[in-house]
Amino acid sequence: RARKFTYFFWTVTCGTISVFIITPPIEYKYSSIYHKFHENGTEYWTRERPMIFSSWFPFDKYEYSNYLIAYAFHTFTGLIGAAYHAIWDMFIVSMMIHSIGQLKILQLNLDDAAKCDQDENQAFSDRIKHRKLVDCVNHHRHIRAYTEDLNSIINPIMLFYFMICSVMLCCIGFQATLSDGFSFRLFFMSEYLVALMVQLFLFYWHGNET
Numbered sequence: 001r002a003r004k005f006t007y008f009f010w011t012v013t014c015g016t017i018s019v020f021i022i023t024p025p026i027e028y029k030y031s032s033i034y035h036k037f038h039e040n041g042t043e044y045w046t047r048e049r050p051m052i053f054s055s056w057f058p059f060d061k062y063e064y065s066n067y068l069i070a071y072a073f074h075t076f077t078g079l080i081g082a083a084y085h086a087i088w089d090m091f092i093v094s095m096m097i098h099s100i101g102q103l104k105i106l107q108l109n110l111d112d113a114a115k116c117d118q119d120e121n122q123a124f125s126d127r128i129k130h131r132k133l134v135d136c137v138n139h140h141r142h143i144r145a146y147t148e149d150l151n152s153i154i155n156p157i158m159l160f161y162f163m164i165c166s167v168m169l170c171c172i173g174f175q176a177t178l179s180d181g182f183s184f185r186l187f188f189m190s191e192y193l194v195a196l197m198v199q200l201f202l203f204y205w206h207g208n209e210t
Contacts, residue, residue: 005202005205006090006093008198009086009089009090009198009199009202010086012194012195012198013082013085013086013195015191015195016082016191016192016195017078017079017082019187019188019191019192020052020078020082020188020192021052021075021078021079023050023052023188024049024050024051024052024071025071027050028049028050048062049061049062049067051070051071051074052071052074052075052078053074053077053078055070055074057070089199089202089203092154092203093202093203093206095150095154096150096206096207097206098146099143099146099147099150100206102139102142102143102146103143105139106136106139106140106143109132109135109136109139110136112132113129113132113133113136158203158207161203162200165196165199165200168196169193169196169197172189172192172193172196173193175189176189176190176193
């Protein structure tokens, strides 16, 4: 189940950054903001072109050749940022999953220790059973210390991250309500809204399992 959700998370991440990258040229081609008409009815496109990010360059970024350079730079930085963001999320989740896996291993070890009394051949002595229980207790102590250290590290980060994501969800939802009819920008905001909700669910679902 966790593996399937991880695949779904990476699919949403790749879809989000892909939509994020292709939005400016499609918007420039079809949006009425950049697509104008002269009084005689001839159409033209404005000199100003949409960018992936709001940024400054030491050259005229709306000139065609410079625009391609700026757009390529935005695409590269966007891919790097998306990869870093997704890998960081999966790193935190993998640490949560590690503690869950260790608890399941501890459960199996306890079941194995409990089966010592059920052995008809008396293959396991009381000494071996005692050693298994001691190992389980030590294992549980290590798991508890690990989870306490993990919580102390990520709790402040996750609180700040939750506040950021909550504000972003509200802003994106508000912008979506201001759109007149369906547009590619509205589709992008809706897809990004879904990605944020999946991201939050990824953290708190695994956190609840932990």
